[in-house]
Amino acid sequence: MHFFKFSRDAGLGALTLLLLALVSIAFPAFISPSNLFGMFDDTALLILLAFGEMLVLLTRGVDLSNSAVVALAGMIAALLNQAMPEAGVLPVLAISLLVGLLLGMFNGILVWQLRLPSMVVTLGTMSVYRGLVFVASGGAWVNSNQMSPAFLDFIRANVLGITVLSWFAIGLVAVAVILLRYRPLGRNLYAAGNNPSAAAYAGIDVGRMQFVAFTLAGGISGLCGYFWVSRFGVAYTDVALGFEMQVIAACVIGGVSMAGGVGTVTGVVIGALFLGIIKNALPLIGLSPFWQMAVSGLVITGAVVVNARGERSPGRRILEQSSKPETAAV
Amino acid sequence: MSDVPVTLPVAVMHKLRLRSFIRWEWLLVLVVIADFALNTFASPYFLDPWTLSDATFNFTEKAVVALPMAFLIIAGEIDISVAGIMALASVMMGLAAEAGAPLPVLLAIGLVTGLAAGCINGALVTTFNVPSIVATIGTMSLFRGSAYAILGDRVFKSYPHAFAYFGQGYVAGPVSFELVLFVLLAIVAGAVLHFTAPGRRVYAIGNNPVAAALSGVRVTNYRFLLFAVTGLAAGLASILLTSRLGSTRPSIADGWELDIITMVVLGGVAVEGGAGSIVGVVLAAVLMGLLTFGMGLLNVPGIVMKIVTGGLLIVVVAGPALVRRLRALPHRHRGGLG
Numbered sequence: 001m002h003f004f005k006f007s008r009d010a011g012l013g014a015l016t017l018l019l020l021a022l023v024s025i026a027f028p029a030f031i032s033p034s035n036l037f038g039m040f041d042d043t044a045l046l047i048l049l050a051f052g053e054m055l056v057l058l059t060r061g062v063d064l065s066n067s068a069v070v071a072l073a074g075m076i077a078a079l080l081n082q083a084m085p086e087a088g089v090l091p092v093l094a095i096s097l098l099v100g101l102l103l104g105m106f107n108g109i110l111v112w113q114l115r116l117p118s119m120v121v122t123l124g125t126m127s128v129y130r131g132l133v134f135v136a137s138g139g140a141w142v143n144s145n146q147m148s149p150a151f152l153d154f155i156r157a158n159v160l161g162i163t164v165l166s167w168f169a170i171g172l173v174a175v176a177v178i179l180l181r182y183r184p185l186g187r188n189l190y191a192a193g194n195n196p197s198a199a200a201y202a203g204i205d206v207g208r209m210q211f212v213a214f215t216l217a218g219g220i221s222g223l224c225g226y227f228w229v230s231r232f233g234v235a236y237t238d239v240a241l242g243f244e245m246q247v248i249a250a251c252v253i254g255g256v257s258m259a260g261g262v263g264t265v266t267g268v269v270i271g272a273l274f275l276g277i278i279k280n281a282l283p284l285i286g287l288s289p290f291w292q293m294a295v296s297g298l299v300i301t302g303a304v305v306v307n308a309r310g311e312r313s314p315g316r317r318i319l320e321q322s323s324k325p326e327t328a329a330v
Numbered sequence: 331m332s333d334v335p336v337t338l339p340v341a342v343m344h345k346l347r348l349r350s351f352i353r354w355e356w357l358l359v360l361v362v363i364a365d366f367a368l369n370t371f372a373s374p375y376f377l378d379p380w381t382l383s384d385a386t387f388n389f390t391e392k393a394v395v396a397l398p399m400a401f402l403i404i405a406g407e408i409d410i411s412v413a414g415i416m417a418l419a420s421v422m423m424g425l426a427a428e429a430g431a432p433l434p435v436l437l438a439i440g441l442v443t444g445l446a447a448g449c450i451n452g453a454l455v456t457t458f459n460v461p462s463i464v465a466t467i468g469t470m471s472l473f474r475g476s477a478y479a480i481l482g483d484r485v486f487k488s489y490p491h492a493f494a495y496f497g498q499g500y501v502a503g504p505v506s507f508e509l510v511l512f513v514l515l516a517i518v519a520g521a522v523l524h525f526t527a528p529g530r531r532v533y534a535i536g537n538n539p540v541a542a543a544l545s546g547v548r549v550t551n552y553r554f555l556l557f558a559v560t561g562l563a564a565g566l567a568s569i570l571l572t573s574r575l576g577s578t579r580p581s582i583a584d585g586w587e588l589d590i591i592t593m594v595v596l597g598g599v600a601v602e603g604g605a606g607s608i609v610g611v612v613l614a615a616v617l618m619g620l621l622t623f624g625m626g627l628l629n630v631p632g633i634v635m636k637i638v639t640g641g642l643l644i645v646v647v648a649g650p651a652l653v654r655r656l657r658a659l660p661h662r663h664r665g666g667l668g
Contacts, residue, residue, distance in 0.1 A: 123591060127641075131636045134631065258461050293473060303468075
């Protein structure tokens, strides 16, 4: 099993490199270091958000509200910056992280304490959070000329050749690998999703693991809110609208199982990079941006078919909640 | 909070579930009446046959898709690609209309596109064993992406005059074609789900697919058929919506999948499958239509309505769970909430 997972990541990695090579043969400039770094910077947000989603998926949940959290935390960060432009970046980072954690906790509490299916909860909160962006801003946009230079420059600052945003993604990946592979909390997240009943007997509070996953995912989405708004230089109600599907796609391509308990950080990163390369290569090939969604849809559908081989055990229902008393499934 | 799953006899659970769902539908009726009264109170224009008729357009198209979606969710599956199917079907009809196709051909193209898309979903879930939420997340991008790829930033609006009837026509007085169609479909759906053997099998599949298969239900065939019918319904809804708007953009029906699923869940269908009723879904559809229309009368911006529908979804699901939670407390050890 372990070998299979390893070979899957390796296979996906090889496929990604092949894609990169093919595009580079046609367009040598594509593989220039500056373009590669630019592409990584462009994909950093997807990597960050996909890792948060992965935590939730591991515990048999799904988070559809992350892009709305990005929009709300981003708007609040931008409004804070507008109100106190001289305060610098630290309060902005703190507030966006805090907002994200709180929104994630709200999802998590509902899933943990009331045992509601996470899909229903986040379907509801994605609308509520998105609506709150409008309420917070009064429907107005915050444009880059209303943002302080510190707010805009922080994530663009070049450290050792790559941007601070890229470093955030790399740092998170490092933390994630340690957390999920070597820390009890990480192992418990896997256990809670892999077999909730067995995990409960082993003393793992499955509901609490879901709460932790949602809270962490919320915190990451909150930080990404500031990053997103700063990177694109605008905060408005529809920021990152529909991005949750790309995030889930990156996870699925990366081999994270929607049935919980299966997935690697490496896989998710490669999945995100795969989507990032496609996105950046399409304009070069001369396909209009309108083709991007169709092509990524095709790639996602292909990836899930490959993923699904033998994964779906016949008795397991996909939307089944881990902590639900197993009544009817006698 | 280290809960070890409690196992109750199936018969007991079934009884409990049935009872709670009968209560659920009465709760919905009450909320619908309350909202109706609120709308009447809020706007003097609400209690007019034509105003009420206008209000129905807020939910009929979505509700047409919500009916088969209820079957799917009861059977333990889900289809997130329905709005994508609607966009693709609309673009196909637009292409045909541009080429001068007559009305029957247009309708056939809308329905066949929906059916074909539904069959793709069905094949992914049955033949390729992909969990339906994953499969339809992929096809959602595929279908809507194809609509964007074909149409780009252009607009189709050269629909024949007679095409307008389906989304704008009235059967008698203020009773619209859309409403009549929805009522007929709801009756058929309710009859099939609640009074026929195939309907009972849908519940059986949702409750325990393995047991259902072992007792002779052709689970795979049912799953495929449900996805195909949902696709067909999305094609039909696309005809209605395209006809009402009189034009096609690739962003048509954007985000509707969430509204449709909200309708089904609000109607009391259990997301984990195995329970739910068509009456509940119809009530939820009417409720969402009245609610958005009422807020429209009060000039509430659309995005704020999203807070209300999203909040409503959470409240109606969390409310009973909270009550159950509090009721269960005295029987367990007191420290349960901590």
